[in-house]
Amino acid sequence: MKQARDVRQITAAFGHHPLCNQVLGRRATLANETCIANGDFPHLRAFYAGEV
Numbered sequence: 386m387k388q389a390r391d392v393r394q395i396t397a398a399f400g401h402h403p404l405c406n407q408v409l410g411r412r413a414t415l416a417n418e419t420c421i422a423n424g425d426f427p428h429l430r431a432f433y434a435g436e437v
Contacts, residue, residue, distance in 0.1 A: 388427050388428065388430065391427035391430075392427045392428060395420070395427065398416075399414075399416065399417060399420070403417040403418075403420045403421050404421065404426070
């Protein structure tokens with residue numbers, strides 16, 4: 386559930402998930418690029434934490 390809430394926070398902040406920009410042909414904003422550069426993606430945290 387925490388992962389779903391964390392992903393929802395990102396989509397609420399940006400209106401979409403920043404990683405989807407390139408695939409969907411959208412230009413990334415500075416905020417999108419900052420989010421991506423930080424690399425803190427909720428959908429990957431479980432893998433890195435060994436929770437899967």
